[in-house]
Amino acid sequence: MKRFATLAAILFMLVLPALAQDWIRTGTGVGGEKIRIAVPDFSANADPQAAPLNKTFNAVLFNDLSEAGIFDVVSKSFYPLSPIGGPADVHFDVWTAPPPNAAMLAFGSLGVNAGNLQVQGWLFDVKNAQNPQVLAKQYRESATDDNARLIAHRFADEIIFRLGGGITGIAETKLYFVSSRSGHKEVWAMDYDGAAQHAITHLSSISLAPRVSPDNSRVAFASFYKGGPNIAMWSLDLGRLLNFPSFGGTTLSPAWSSDGARLAFSSSRSGDPEIYTCDQNGNNLKRLTAYHGPDVSPVWNPRTNAQIAWVSGRTGLPQIYVMDSDGNNVQRLTDQGYAVSPSWSPNGQFLAFAWVRHYGPGAPGASDIYIMDVASHQWVQLTHDGGRNDFPSWSPDGRHLVYQSTRSGTEQVWTMLADGSQQTQLTFTGSNSQPNWSWK
Template identity: 35%
Template sequence: MKNWAFILSLSSVLLAAVPSAAQQDDLYLELRTPGIAKLNFSFLTLPDQPLWNQTLREDLLASEAFTLIESGVPSGGDPMKYFEALKGAGVDFYLSTSVEPSGTALVLRHNLYEVKSKKVILSKSYRGGFEAVPSMAHTLADELVLYLTGQKGLSLTKIAFVSDRTGHKEVWVMDADGGAHQPLTVHKSISFSPAWAPDGKTLYYASYLYGQPSLLALEWLEGRVRRLVPPKLKTATAPAPSPDGAWLAFAGAGADGNTDIHRLDLATGEAERLTFARGIDTDPAYAPMGNAIVFTSDRDGAPHIFLMDPRGLDARRITMEGGYNAEPRLSPDGRLLVYCAKEGNKFQVYLQDLLGGDRVRLTNSGSNESPFFSPNGRRILFASDRSGRFQLYTMDLNGGQVKQLTREGTNTQGAWSPYLK
């Protein structure tokens, strides 16, 4: 691979922290490596709470940290009597839960056992109304993931996306498991390309609300919207905030109709053009350390993925295969690149390890677009028309464990939130 030297130098730029070989026997680090070790986990299912059972089960699976094993422990059974059976089934950790009605609410008391020592290693209680059952399960799932793996869980994160279910393309938000859909815009125009600010409080997006496509910033919890007007540009789309929240990279076209990457200083409103090559430059996304921008450019004749420094210097092409590669995103540790590549008349999602190795195709059914990493880097959100109309799905980094998140209308351009406080 002629690009090897560059990829290696690139890796030192992009990588946040990669465990060294000497640390590999450490369980904590091992669990952070996608697709390797999973904890064998079992929990007591609650006979009267199917929604809780299902939510917890799906959250734990989506964390990619657990292999779930049926406990065989009857409800109300004393876990102490079943430890040998659990051990025999290979279970490492077991969660026991008791339910107590409390007025119109429920109290859920959880004990997490380490099967080997038969000891309770974590206790949590949650109280809430029946409508709060999913969020009690989400909160518990994140506590379990954090306690057992050291990683923050995804259960309380959100996904912003574009849906046409009202007849117009609007920006919506839902829980990371596909629940609790909520419209964020009612512009009755075409709104698209949502992108989360690093603090999770602001969503940037583009819209035809004012005629030409332009950028908007929505403080989604308060519902306040403001228009961002980059000076002298006719169109502005594809917003991409920098990890420090100071800049907003975007694709903009002036009077000549050529689209380039620009960046807007969010404090001053000053815009600066970053790319000057002939051809279309679009789809910017910052590397997680803020020290690079990946983007799509057709300056070499067909769309390919490029990388440049955040001031627009030193642009280099990083995809060499295929004839149409676009929509690049980097993993939270900066090591992995996902993008979509056109094959025949459809797009497929590809994963490329920037430390080297071949690109890996993760999808094969239908057209698959707009890949986006979960904040823990263990799952990839994408849009696919495999079932007819475009819907949002998630999958693991091997393309497995596919889960469909949306079903109503056409849903595209998912953007996974950062961890929300």
């Protein structure tokens, strides 16, 4: 009971900033009312390519809005049967009355003409019949399934931006992760919804903890491909490794500052794993820590780049710490258990991390994902009793987390809203781990 009271208090604490910051209200879904939106299937023209592309488009758009975390998407079974292809087909009273009971309506048409895919989309505030149009967009790309998917993501992001407090949606973001499905741990990428999974590296070695640069041009990761683990830098533009200095020892977990100028990482080049920073090309090395024992997994406060959170075993089991990015003002955030893998929220307010709170012989501890308010050290548990959960990474809108979990029996990549709801498995083949959400 006491535990429940604590949790309720913390949830309340999380709701408070919602008054000032729209994203946390919508992100946690606690206390705030989600916008009820209806998304009837777009109407397709007679071109034989149009029907299959429209099927992709409708499924992706519906999923994007459902996953956004700010909508209560009306089930399609509640929709009127008459198709909608344009504003003239909208009957406001049908949509505002039960059962749809919608506040917003996203609709439009899709056509294929001479190999080009053309989509017209509208967003209507159906409760404002006098002046309903919130958004009208038109898209044109070559007629491929990928482009139907892309246009759906773009339209979804427009809607989310308009209705989600001016925060850009994540429908066009990517996830980078480690997959062993080729037989080696390689860096892979996929769309945020699990589509288009593909290998980035083919190093036939062990590659770990990829992190994409803020401009989406490079992926930094740790790899054994030259012997001991060292930082490898992959150019997504060139499709090959870039030169990057070898720091020696066990060097791993590179993390970008949000301006892309510097990297923080762990290296045992001195004989003991310590936290360092360097610039994006590996120059201007600075050592930040000096305690004996493991120091790993640094991440920058993306809002200021003035603080670094990391994991230290200086007192025994690993705990989450925070320091200034010059190494001063070290603070310990977690008070017990086994706490690793911090990820700093885009607004700088929260750390997500993996925690076995009650670690010890016989203790029924599981590794779960938690988020902690950095200022108050208050925390909330997001996953419960479902395998080993680790490596959370925030989405750029701060509403989602991607993480790895063994709850399905093998290590796989999952996403959820930042309040722990809508947990969704994205990978199913081989072992997939250490996901990282792109910055945009």
